[in-house]
Every structure is written in C-alpha cells, then in structure tokens.
Amino acid sequence: MFDSGSYVARDLAHQQRMRRLLMQQKRGLPQGRLTTTKINGRLYYYRVVDGKKEYLGTGENEMVLKLQKKYFIEETVKRIDKNCKYMDKLIAGYASVDPEDIMEAAPRAYQSLPKSCFTMVGINNQRGWGYEPYKRYMGYPEQLNNKTLKGDFVRSKSEAIIANMLFVKKIEYHYEEKLVLGEYTFAPDFKIAVKSQRKCKLLEHFGLIGDKDYRDTCMWKIRTYLEFGYRPYEDILFTYDDKDGHINTLDIDKVIESFCR
Numbered sequence: 624m625f626d627s628g629s630y631v632a633r634d635l636a637h638q639q640r641m642r643r644l645l646m647q648q649k650r651g652l653p654q655g656r657l658t659t660t661k662i663n664g665r666l667y668y669y670r671v672v673d674g675k676k677e678y679l680g681t682g683e684n685e686m687v688l689k690l691q692k693k694y695f696i697e698e699t700v701k702r703i704d705k706n707c708k709y710m711d712k713l714i715a716g717y718a719s720v721d722p723e724d725i726m727e728a729a730p731r732a733y734q735s736l737p738k739s740c741f742t743m744v745g746i747n748n749q750r751g752w753g754y755e756p757y758k759r760y761m762g763y764p765e766q767l768n769n770k771t772l773k774g775d776f777v778r779s780k781s782e783a784i785i786a787n788m789l790f791v792k793k794i795e796y797h798y799e800e801k802l803v804l805g806e807y808t809f810a811p812d813f814k815i816a817v818k819s820q821r822k823c824k825l826l827e828h829f830g831l832i833g834d835k836d837y838r839d840t841c842m843w844k845i846r847t848y849l850e851f852g853y854r855p856y857e858d859i860l861f862t863y864d865d866k867d868g869h870i871n872t873l874d875i876d877k878v879i880e881s882f883c884r
Contacts (some may be wrong), residue, residue, distance in 0.1 A: 628717035629819075629884065635710040642703045645696045652693040653686060721818075752816050753795035760799040760810030781830050781870040782812055785862070788875060789815065794883055804851045809844070811859075815883050824883065825859040833866040856882055 655672035657679075668687045670677040679686050719725075722741050726734045753773070767776040769783040772790045777783050777798055789796050799810040802825075813826040827844065831837040845861065853859040860882055864870050 628714055628719060631710050631713055631717070635707060635714065638703045638706055638710075642700055642707075645700055645703075649693060649696045652689050652696075655690060657687065657690050657694070751795075753797060757797050758801040759797070760801050760808075762810075777812075779828075779830055781828055781864055784870055784872060785813065785826070785828055785875055788872070788879060789813070789883070792879065792883075794818075794879070804847060807847060809847075817883055819884050824857075825853070826862065826878075826883075827859065828862045828864075830864045830868060830870075832863055833868065 653670075655670045655677075658669045658671055658676070659666045660669070661667075666682060668679040668682065668684065670679055670686060670690065681687075722736055726736055763778075766778045769777050769780055771777060771783050771786040773786060775786070775798055777786055782798075786796065786798065795816040797814040799812065800814045802809045802811055802814075811825040812828050815824050815826055817824050825848075827848075829837075829841045832841065848859055849855075855861065860878055862875055862878055
C-alpha cells in the first residue's frame with residue numbers, strides 16, 4: 624500500500640544529503656552580496672561588503688559568478704531547512720493506514736483481519752502470501768542445499784543471501800515459481816510481492832558471469848523476458864555476482880529498497 628511516511632522519509636534523507644553537499648560547495652566563496660544597475664538595457668554588477676560598494680562590471684566577472692553561486696546555495700539551504708522541519712513533524716506524527724501495520728499494533732484478538740478489510744482500502748492481503756502453495760520448479764533437487772531463514776532451500780549462497788534479506792525486511796516472496804512464456808517454462812529466482820505498487824515483480828540473480836556459456840544463457844533469458852513484455856525495474860529486476868563469483872550485498876540492498884518495497 625502507498626505509504627506517504629516512507630516516501631517523505633526518503634525525501635528527507637535526500638534533502639539532508641543535498642544540504643551537506645551544498646555547504647561543502649559554499650566553503651571558500653567570497654563575502655558580500657550583489658546589486659545591479661541597468662544602463663542602456665545592460666546590467667552592471669556591484670559587490671557590497673559592510674556597506675561598501677565595489678564595481679565588478681558585467682555578469683562574466685568571476686566574482687559575480689561566485690556570489691551568484693553563494694546566493695543559490697544559501698537560498699536552497701533555507702528551503703531545505705524549512706522542508707526538513709515540516710517533514711520531521713510529518714514523519715513523527717504519521718500513522719499508517721495499511722491493514723498489516725494496523726494488525727501489528729492491534730490487540731491479539733484483532734491481529735487476523737478478514738479479507739474484506741483489505742479490499743475496502745483497495746489492496747490484496749499479502750501477509751502469508753509467501754507461504755501459500757504455488758507451482759514451484761523442482762528440477763535438480765540435489766542442488767537445493769542452501770537453507771534460508773524462511774526455511775526453504777535454494778540453489779546458491781547468493782540466492783540464500785537475497786532470500787534472507789527479503790525475509791528480514793518482511794518482503795514476501797516465492798522461490799522459483801514456474802512461469803510459462805510461449806514455448807518456454809522459466810523458473811525465475813524470486814517472485815516478490817511489492818507492497819507499495821500492489822503487484823509482483825520477478826528477480827533474476829546471475830551468479831557465474833565469468834563463464835561464457837552461462838553468460839550466453841543469461842543474455843538469452845533477458846532477451847526472452849523483454850520479448851514477452853517484461854520491463855526492467857517495473858516488472859523484473861536483474862542482479863549479479865561479480866566475475867569472481869562474489870555478491871555485493873550493498874548493491875542488492877539498494878535494489879530491494881528502491882524497487883521491492
């Protein structure tokens with residue numbers, strides 16, 4: 624379900640980062656402010672410091688450009704400070720109307736709501752979806768030897784890491800649910816319930832990209848997904864190990880936070 628509080632929190636973090644960068648850029652910029660006079664339709668600039676005017680000439684003067692930059696930074700920081708003040712208040716007072724959040728905070732007698740409570744606010748009940756029966760691909764069962772926090776078994780350590788990240792973040796998923804695309808039957812690594820968009824997305828993790836045959840298979844799979852209308856980021860996500868088989872969990876976390884919430 625759309626959660627305004629989460630989006631505001633992200634915007635707050637973004638503006639706080641922007642403020643830090645702007646303040647770094649302000650260091651070393653000259654003191655004073657600009658005034659202008661217009662002669663024959665052309666602007667001429669003056670620098671004012673402690674009430675004293677210094678003629679600078681036209682807008683191409685380096686001092687003019689620096690003072691304009693300083694003004695931009697100061698005005699932007701003023702707006703950021705004002706925005707952050709209001710966003711802090713909104714986040715502190717924001718109460719989610721998501722049925723799942725309401726259930727978590729409710730007395731035990733109300734922690735299992737009827738489906739009608741979800742449909743009234745226009746969402747599907749995703750709680751427990753990840754544990755519901757589904758058509759799972761069961762080929763090569765001898766490769767399913769990495770146990771996840773959820774309790775299921777996956778094929779690689781990287782997939783186990785991704786599954787555990789989803790589990791800890793309370794993001795529901797199915798592992799290797801069968802998907803028929805024309806004459807092909809695929810088993811995407813993860814089918815993820817994206818709460819904010821009320822839809823599911825696929826995630827394919829490619830591990831052995833240092834191997835040419837494996838790379839060729841990966842490229843064929845990506846092309847096939849595209850041919851059947853799966854849009855990157857909107858419908859399907861692709862993540863990768865590096866060529867030596869190492870997974871970057873920070874990169875995976877960014878993908879999950881940006882596209883799976």
